[in-house]
Amino acid sequence: MSTTAAADPFGSAKELHEVLARLRRESPVTEMPLPNGATAWLVTRYEDAQRALGDPRLSKAVSASGVNYRNLVPPEVGEAVTRHMLATDPPDHTRLRRLVSSAFTARRTAALRPWIEELAERLLDEMAGAEQVDLLDAYAYPLPIQVLCQLLGVPVEEQADFRGWVSAIVAGPMDVRAWPPAITAMVGYIGELLERKRRQPGDDLLSALLAVRDEGDRLTDDELTSMVYLLLIAGHETTANLIANGMLVLLAEPDRWARVVAAPELLPGVIEELLRYEGPVQAASFRTTLEPVELGGQLIPAGASVLVSLASANRDPARYAEADQLVLNRPAVPNLAFGHGIHYCLGAPLARLEAQVAFRALARRFPGIRLAIPVDEVVWRPSLLIRCLTGLPVTLNGTR
Numbered sequence: 026m027s028t029t030a031a032a033d034p035f036g037s038a039k040e041l042h043e044v045l046a047r048l049r050r051e052s053p054v055t056e057m058p059l060p061n062g063a064t065a066w067l068v069t070r071y072e073d074a075q076r077a078l079g080d081p082r083l084s085k086a087v088s089a090s091g092v093n094y095r096n097l098v099p100p101e102v103g104e105a106v107t108r109h110m111l112a113t114d115p116p117d118h119t120r121l122r123r124l125v126s127s128a129f130t131a132r133r134t135a136a137l138r139p140w141i142e143e144l145a146e147r148l149l150d151e152m153a154g155a156e157q158v159d160l161l162d163a164y165a166y167p168l169p170i171q172v173l174c175q176l177l178g179v180p181v182e183e184q185a186d187f188r189g190w191v192s193a194i195v196a197g198p199m200d201v202r203a204w205p206p207a208i209t210a211m212v213g214y215i216g217e218l219l220e221r222k223r224r225q226p227g228d229d230l231l232s233a234l235l236a237v238r239d240e241g242d243r244l245t246d247d248e249l250t251s252m253v254y255l256l257l258i259a260g261h262e263t264t265a266n267l268i269a270n271g272m273l274v275l276l277a278e279p280d281r282w283a284r285v286v287a288a289p290e291l292l293p294g295v296i297e298e299l300l301r302y303e304g305p306v307q308a309a310s311f312r313t314t315l316e317p318v319e320l321g322g323q324l325i326p327a328g329a330s331v332l333v334s335l336a337s338a339n340r341d342p343a344r345y346a347e348a349d350q351l352v353l354n355r356p357a358v359p360n361l362a363f364g365h366g367i368h369y370c371l372g373a374p375l376a377r378l379e380a381q382v383a384f385r386a387l388a389r390r391f392p393g394i395r396l397a398i399p400v401d402e403v404v405w406r407p408s409l410l411i412r413c414l415t416g417l418p419v420t421l422n423g424t425r
């Protein structure tokens with residue numbers, strides 16, 4: 026193994042970017058120990074990352090990769106959480122993605138804008154009386170969760186149930202004890218939710234998927250449960266942390282936020298830069314080599330796990346000028362925050378829209394918002410895949 030504990034990016038949430046910069050320079054494709062005792066090859070340069078994400082020899086099919094999930098996914102629910110599009114290769118992947126892709130097109134998403142704007146205003150109304158709030162809890166999480174509930178047809182009052190499980194699942198497998206019970210609870214909840222929907226269908230995505238399940242052989246029971254599992258996880262932890270990480274970065278230097286307040290029309294470009302600079306998905310999900318694969322001059326053996334560090338690729342100086350600087354008006358150069366290739370994020374248009382609405386509404390209602398603690402006192406949660414804060418205390422109207 027070609028690495029040292031000092032370069033462990035999984036245990037160093039605070040110094041993540043320094044650790045990744047060192048790996049990019051010294052061992053850009055390197056085998057690392059994982060908290061569950063397995064290992065994975067970490068890819069840190071942009072060019073290698075993009076190649077890896079588009080290479081069909083790096084499989085997403087969980088059946089190809091027992092090692093990532095060994096001792097983690099309880100055997101009795103295994104198939105119910107590992108038959109979704111992000112755990113399959115073509116042709117299953119193509120079939121599963123096609124079943125829901127029409128619900129996530131840019132046009133369908135844009136139609137949600139007025140509703141999301143109302144939701145943002147409502148959440149800000151609820152915050153308005155407070156001197157200090159945790160923006161993560163009061164705004165960054167509730168907004169995407171409620172959008173997702175609306176889209177899927179999940180009763181919004183049940184958000185508290187699945188938020189806790191999702192949080193444990195995305196933190197994993199850093200905490201190998203919390204994973205299995207959270208997955209089992211989530212699968213139980215989804216089963217019960219689908220039962221209720223079957224009895225009382227509505228005009229929502231879950232009802233549409235149930236109809237597909239019931240009318241033919243295009244979707245099995247495990248695939249349906251896995252799809253809902255994936256959407257509930259992928260659809261809110263990501264966007265919530267884009268909003269929270271983005272606000273942290275913007276508030277870290279007051280003139281950044283002042284520019285957004287003065288010119289909210291810059292937001293689409295600013296959001297791309299925030300995705301690049303401190304995006305919410307720090308590594309793409311595990312892939313497994315189906316045969317030996319050469320990447321960045323390194324031969325990865327067959328059957329190995331590969332983790333592509335999006336956080337590192339997006340700050341690669343070989344790709345971006347001033348890669349470690351936040352440049353609010355950076356000329357548009359695509360980044361890997363939403364992945365690349367056939368698994369490119371299905372929810373990217375929705376996530377971008379939610380972030381635009383969220384930042385714009387905050388800038389209008391609370392232009393004087395400030396961090397309530399010094400920037401270096403915010404705490405990052407250890408996680409293999411998600412870049413997330415434990416909280417984001419802010420004052421709404423004043424100066425610190």
Ligand code: HEM
Binds near residue numbers: 263267305367
């Ligand atoms: C800022 C917010 C988001 C970010 C940064 C993000 C990032 C990503 C990334 C990096 C991938 C590819 C993972 C891989 O290749 O291993 C992905 C896939 C996916 N995302 Fe997102 N995502 C976000 C929001 C959303 C939303 C709002 C939804 C849906 C409601 C969603 C649904 C999905 C799905 C279904 C996939 C799997 C696509 C496939 O396998 O074909 N994401 N996302």
